[in-house]
Amino acid sequence: MTAEDDIAPIREAVRALCARFPGEYWREQDRERAYPTAFVKALAEAGFLGALIPEDYGGSGLGLRSAAAILEEIHASGGNAAACHAQMYIMGTILRHGSQEQKQKWLPGIASGDIRLQAFGVTEPTSGTDTLSLRTTAVRDGDHYVINGQKVWTSRAEHSDLMLLLARTTPKDKVERRTEGLSTILVDMREAVGKGLTIKPIRAMINHSTTEVFFDNLRVPVENLVGEEGKGFRYVLDGMNAERVLIAAECIGDARWFIDKVVGYANDRHVFGRPIGQNQGIQFPIARAYAQTEAAKLMVEQAASRFEAGASIGKEANMAKMLASEASWAAAEICLQAHGGFGFAEEYDVERKWREARLYQVAPISTNMILAYIAEHVLGLPRSY
Numbered sequence: 001m002t003a004e005d006d007i008a009p010i011r012e013a014v015r016a017l018c019a020r021f022p023g024e025y026w027r028e029q030d031r032e033r034a035y036p037t038a039f040v041k042a043l044a045e046a047g048f049l050g051a052l053i054p055e056d057y058g059g060s061g062l063g064l065r066s067a068a069a070i071l072e073e074i075h076a077s078g079g080n081a082a083a084c085h086a087q088m089y090i091m092g093t094i095l096r097h098g099s100q101e102q103k104q105k106w107l108p109g110i111a112s113g114d115i116r117l118q119a120f121g122v123t124e125p126t127s128g129t130d131t132l133s134l135r136t137t138a139v140r141d142g143d144h145y146v147i148n149g150q151k152v153w154t155s156r157a158e159h160s161d162l163m164l165l166l167a168r169t170t171p172k173d174k175v176e177r178r179t180e181g182l183s184t185i186l187v188d189m190r191e192a193v194g195k196g197l198t199i200k201p202i203r204a205m206i207n208h209s210t211t212e213v214f215f216d217n218l219r220v221p222v223e224n225l226v227g228e229e230g231k232g233f234r235y236v237l238d239g240m241n242a243e244r245v246l247i248a249a250e251c252i253g254d255a256r257w258f259i260d261k262v263v264g265y266a267n268d269r270h271v272f273g274r275p276i277g278q279n280q281g282i283q284f285p286i287a288r289a290y291a292q293t294e295a296a297k298l299m300v301e302q303a304a305s306r307f308e309a310g311a312s313i314g315k316e317a318n319m320a321k322m323l324a325s326e327a328s329w330a331a332a333e334i335c336l337q338a339h340g341g342f343g344f345a346e347e348y349d350v351e352r353k354w355r356e357a358r359l360y361q362v363a364p365i366s367t368n369m370i371l372a373y374i375a376e377h378v379l380g381l382p383r384s385y
């Protein structure tokens with residue numbers, strides 16, 4: 001059995017589930033900017049969202065390759081996993097750095113989907129990519145932290161029970177190393193909304209349930225601190241490589257969908273008495289996007305396999321994310337272009353997927369920052385910022 005074969009049954013099962021949620025379903029969610037509750041429920045019930053949680057805590061105990069395959073197939077089916085993909089990986093911080101008590105308390109519920117941990121509060125309006133300059137503070141007061149500040153682009157906050165928050169617990173000028181002083185704290189939003197936590201939806205180009213979140217003297221029990229105080233930045237970085245591989249897999253799925261769609265259309269659509277796909281101006285960009293996608297897929301697979309083997313994958317995860325997001329965008333562009341005017345019609349799903357695919361060169365990390373990482377940490381060039 002080849003490495004790919006061992007996850008073929010997972011791919012098959014995800015495809016079967018996704019067949020119940022066709023283009024019409026996603027179009028309607030998009031039009032209404034609705035949360036795809038039925039789809040998320042089906043995924044959770046099938047156990048896919050608990051893929052990376054060990055069996056001891058009620059998960060499936062699968063590796064990153066399997067989790068990536070799940071997300072890739074969702075996107076290749078025409079759907080979008082952004083409504084729930086974070087349920088798969090935010091819990092990694094609890095799994096790797098949480099206390100035994102926290103793992104027992106939260107992970108089984110997250111594995112079953114009964115507890116939704118899908119909100120990750122890192123980005124702030126003023127600091128942006130410069131995470132170490134974030135301003136949200138968590139100040140110790142007895143057995144509580146008192147939280148003040150603001151987050152932006154906190155996706156799924158309205159559809160999540162818990163948020164993993166990154167906040168400053170030690171002022172910047174009092175830390176020995178600039179990467180210290182931030183902490184990861186679980187905020188139980190079921191208790192917090194209206195008592196110091198306000199969530200405001202942001203209407204965006206895509207249906208992403210994203211929000212801005214305001215903290216005004218919100219009190220959170222100290223027992224919700226995950227790991228050691230002050231080490232949160234490192235914990236968040238630890239989790240980002242797995243997240244990047246998973247997002248890259250979604251991009252591969254998108255690229256597959258666009259290529260499949262455009263090949264079908266380019267063969268069927270006849271203009272000037274021949275299929276438009278006979279024109280090199282149409283077929284060459286499709287062929288190029290296909291080659292880019294296959295190459296990016298190899299990088300995603302390499303990153304996921306090395307992660308499963310316990311290797312550090314900063315280089316591979318970043319390159320996989322960049323190459324896959326560029327491949328999916330190349331495929332999106334020719335798919336829309338080859339559809340001509342029909343590319344703009346909602347019923348073809350192309351314009352929706354095109355909008356969705358664009359996100360991944362900006363979030364969760366923008367391409368420039370990946371290039372800066374490769375230049376500095378892989379190639380040894382001077383830090384540019």
Ligand SMILES: Cc1cc2nc3c(=O)[nH]c(=O)nc-3n(C[C@H](O)[C@H](O)[C@H](O)COP(=O)(O)OP(=O)(O)OC[C@H]3O[C@@H](n4cnc5c(N)ncnc54)[C@H](O)[C@@H]3O)c2cc1C
Pocket residue numbers: 119120121122123127128129130152153154155156204208210359362363364365366367368369372384385
């Ligand atoms: C739909 C959506 C969902 C999101 N969900 C979440 C979420 O759930 N949780 C969360 O915490 N965040 C989330 N984000 C935020 C996302 O991670 C950030 O938007 C992204 O990291 C970029 O930060 P910024 O928007 O502040 O851009 P900025 O940091 O202001 O950067 C703007 C541009 O300048 C470039 N730039 C900045 N500094 C440099 C430099 N030194 N060298 C070269 N180029 C540079 C960037 O690459 C970027 O293109 C989401 C964003 C979107 C759009």
